[in-house]
Each structure stands twice: as structure tokens, then as C-alpha cells.
Amino acid sequence: MVKPKIIIIGGGISGLACAYKLAKTGKFEIHIHEKDEILGGRLFDVFAGRVLLDETSYPNMLWFTKEIGLMGELDKVTSSDFGFLLPNKKIISGKRVPLHLLKEFVFRKRSLKLFLDSFKFIRYIQSLRFNIDKYESNLPNQEELRSISFEKFMAKYPPEIQQLIIKPVQMMCSPDDYEKIDAETGIFFAWVIYAMKKGYFMSRAPKVYADAFIKIAKELGINIHLNSEIQKVERGKKYKVIFSDGSTEDADTVICSAPLTESEKILGINFGIEYSLMRGVFIKGDFKYKFPLILSAFPESNINVIYNWGEHQVFYPLNNWLEPKSQNKTPVELNIDYLYKKEWEFIKEIRSSVGIPLNLRKKTPDLKQGDNLYVCGDFYGYTGLESAVSSAFKVAEEIIKLN
Missing domain, CATH: 3.90.660 (Polyamine Oxidase; Chain A, domain 2)
Structure with a gap:
């Protein structure tokens, strides 16, 4: 039986969390395309490698951290x-x-x-x-x-x-x-x-997450493509993903977990959220x-x-x-x-x-942007790292429910 092919654009924490949740079902062929040479996304530049988590405000992030075996990397803070x-x-x-x-x-x-x-x-x-x-x-x-x-x-x-x-x-x-x-x-x-x-x-959050995820991706059959920049997604019977080198790939489902400023260009959608x-x-x-x-x-x-x-x-x-x-x-x-x-x-x-999205009088974009087309990331609801993971899990759960 041919598994539905899912392309995830962006290898930041949102893309990784979404891929993990989907892969655990064993129902999908999953490909993560990251334009940089490393996974981790904004964890590298914004947080300078150190992340602060808490059980009250980061329940999804902590669950994901535990799932991929990283609780031992956490130091308690008071x-x-x-x-x-x-x-x-x-x-x-x-x-x-x-x-x-x-x-x-x-x-x-x-x-x-x-x-x-x-x-x-x-x-x-x-x-x-x-x-x-x-x-x-x-x-x-x-x-x-x-x-x-x-x-x-x-x-x-x-x-x-x-x-x-x-x-x-x-x-x-x-x-x-x-x-x-x-x-x-x-x-x-x-x-x-x-x-x-x-x-x-x-500490060392981006590298720790990236290394742990690469290891678990092999076990779950997730395909990771680094230095793989996607410029455009065209809608048709299937989605045609167009890469910066001009090559193309078809997918049954596309999930754009890149920052909204990049997602706007890739998907041709104006989300109306200002970034800084x-x-x-x-x-x-x-x-x-x-x-x-x-x-x-x-x-x-x-x-x-x-x-x-x-x-x-x-x-x-x-x-x-x-x-x-x-x-x-x-x-x-x-x-x-x-x-x-x-x-x-x-x-x-x-x-x-x-940077961080500026949300005055914002309208949070729908995670579903069309049939089998989704976005997820830190823009959703209460802006931040937890929102990136929470929205990723929402998207994954919706796709699992439909398949």
C-alpha cells in the first residue's frame, strides 16, 4: 500500500514536532526540507542556544522533549x-x-x-x-x-x-x-x-534537539533534506513543490512550518502579521x-x-x-x-x-489553508516556542484524523 506523501517545509522546532507526531502512526511518507545546513530554526539565533521551559507554560514542548529522550539534558531552574x-x-x-x-x-x-x-x-x-x-x-x-x-x-x-x-x-x-x-x-x-x-x-538546545531528532528520524523513517530550499508550492490534483534549483516534487499534503514571512512567499498567501x-x-x-x-x-x-x-x-x-x-x-x-x-x-x-511576530489586533491564521495544505509555527495564538509545538501537534492530529 502506497503511503500518502507529506512534505514539511522548515526544520525548526515546529516542523520537527509535526513530523514526529505524524511518523509515530506509521501511515505516512514524510519529508522535511530545511533550507539551511542544520536543523533547529530560530533556536539557533534568537535564543542563543539556551532555552527556558516550564511545566505550566510549555506542556507540549516538554512532552516532545521527553518523547525524543532529552529530559536528561534539562537543568532545573529556580x-x-x-x-x-x-x-x-x-x-x-x-x-x-x-x-x-x-x-x-x-x-x-x-x-x-x-x-x-x-x-x-x-x-x-x-x-x-x-x-x-x-x-x-x-x-x-x-x-x-x-x-x-x-x-x-x-x-x-x-x-x-x-x-x-x-x-x-x-x-x-x-x-x-x-x-x-x-x-x-x-x-x-x-x-x-x-x-x-x-x-x-x-543549554546547547539547537544542537541537542537536532542530534536527537536525526537519530529518531532514522528509526521512524522520516526523510530529512538539508540545504533544500523550496521557493513555491503550486496547487493541482497534487501539490507541486518547486525548489530553488528548479527541480520539482509532488506531494499529497504540504505543511509549511517556516516563519510566516517565508510562508507568504512560498504559498502566495498574505497572512497580515507583522514581524520584527x-x-x-x-x-x-x-x-x-x-x-x-x-x-x-x-x-x-x-x-x-x-x-x-x-x-x-x-x-x-x-x-x-x-x-x-x-x-x-x-x-x-x-x-x-x-x-x-x-x-x-x-x-x-x-x-x-x-524575530517575534507583532500581534496587535491580530487575526491568528487558520492552520488549514486548503485541502491538505497547512501552516504551523510560533505565530499561532499566544506567540512563542510553545505555540510552535502546539500548532504543529494540532496540524498532525488533523491529518491523522483525515487519514
Whole structure:
């Protein structure tokens, strides 16, 4: 019996998760086409190789990680593993943040009310529930929050709470222009951090996932094609996939798990979701601190987030988000001498190929774009890594049901 042929465009985490779910049934001939020479997609450039996962906000991602045998690669993370860069240019442990806030709000020029309001806000965030699979939350005014900007939502909070409670956790997840994301999305990103119950770090994430998947792909009969760029998909009795070298291949089903900006070109569909480019700076030097992840509550530093690898650090600066077609070549300026024991060395600056989608008043595209034509990725519902895997599983389950 001839198995239906499925072509998956894109070897990022969404494409891998979808292929795995389909392959487990044994019903399909599956081909993954990745235009680069490695699997992993945005895990390489955006996350600089280190991924933060949690059972509350990453259930599908953790399930997939366990399925392909990678739970042993995860290190448990607590508030002590987070560092916070303060206006005094010192970095403190996350577990000391409550004491710092008490000093900032009460023992100095602030008030006890402001201190209590900050923790009231955190408790409010922790009380929320977001269902990534269903794109639902228990926010009582969910529809309203999807129609206003996160900037407008934050305006009702004092500047101190914005700067010390909201922005540090927000900045590691989304663009610093809060007019461009809806309020619900902004709240969701804060929830990912504050609602964390059992968190994990995975270092060397892209390579670990790629190596594990290549091994399991052989066992499941998944065909992986690297350096294989698809330029166009034409609809007919079957789908004709056209490659950059001019060759073609037919498929019964096509799944485009590439970023929507690329999927638009390949499929000829305008999804109407704006993306933003993300910049990061790799620095090598004798760093003073051991925290693997550092958030900034010090805007004058021009630092958003720091991923610390020991031998090198990756700085994501403030105002590092660019328009997708930006030709801005101005290098990022960082004042970071105080974070190093000795002189530091610039290694390189990266720009992610797509960045994170900007979702203000967005309409999430349907995963099914036609008979046997699908898209999946981080754009779906609550933007992020978990959405990439969740949407991939949804697509796989739909195809399995139809076959």
C-alpha cells in the first residue's frame, strides 16, 4: 500500500514536532526540507542556544522533549538562577528581589502601598490561566485586552511597578515597543515568568534537539533534506513543490512550518502579521557573575536580557527590534565595562531572520489553508516556542484524523 506523501517545509522546532507526531502512526511518507545546513530554526539565533521551559507554560514542548529522550539534558531552574541588573549597576539573585523592592519602595523615597501593589500585581499574574492549545485564558475582559495595546494596559500602573516588575520579565519575550503588541499578549509573557512552578534550562538546545531528532528520524523513517530550499508550492490534483534549483516534487499534503514571512512567499498567501527583527551581541570576557540568565531593571544600561554562557555572553539590548526590511547597519552600543573583571572582546552581532511576530489586533491564521495544505509555527495564538509545538501537534492530529 502506497503511503500518502507529506512534505514539511522548515526544520525548526515546529516542523520537527509535526513530523514526529505524524511518523509515530506509521501511515505516512514524510519529508522535511530545511533550507539551511542544520536543523533547529530560530533556536539557533534568537535564543542563543539556551532555552527556558516550564511545566505550566510549555506542556507540549516538554512532552516532545521527553518523547525524543532529552529530559536528561534539562537543568532545573529556580529564582536563584535569575539575575536582575539594578540601577546601581549591581546584579542580584532573583530570590533577593522582594527585599530589594522593599528597600526601594519603603526604606527610601517610595511607599509601603507601592510595595504592596507590586506584589498584588504579581499575585494577579500568578492567578491567571492560559490554555495555549485553545488560545484561551481566564481573563474576564479577554476580548478587550486583545483590542488594546500593552502600552495602554500598563499606563494604569505607577512607573516604578512598570520598571521593576513588568518590564524586566516582559523584555526577554517581546519587542520593547509595547504599542505593537496587544495587552493580552503582554500579560501572557509576564505570566510565563511569574507563574513558573517547575522550570528548566536546556543549554546547547539547537544542537541537542537536532542530534536527537536525526537519530529518531532514522528509526521512524522520516526523510530529512538539508540545504533544500523550496521557493513555491503550486496547487493541482497534487501539490507541486518547486525548489530553488528548479527541480520539482509532488506531494499529497504540504505543511509549511517556516516563519510566516517565508510562508507568504512560498504559498502566495498574505497572512497580515507583522514581524520584527531581533538583534543580539556576543561578547567574550571574564564576566563577574554566574547567573545563566540576567534581566535588566536598569534602562540606562541599554541592556534587555543577558544569556551568560561562562566563556561568553549574549546581550540583547533595548531598542534592538527592527522592522523586517530594515537596512539599519548601526552597531549596538553597550556600556558594560562594569560587568567584567577585565577587558572584554566583541565577537559578533546577530540578527534573527524573523524575530517575534507583532500581534496587535491580530487575526491568528487558520492552520488549514486548503485541502491538505497547512501552516504551523510560533505565530499561532499566544506567540512563542510553545505555540510552535502546539500548532504543529494540532496540524498532525488533523491529518491523522483525515487519514
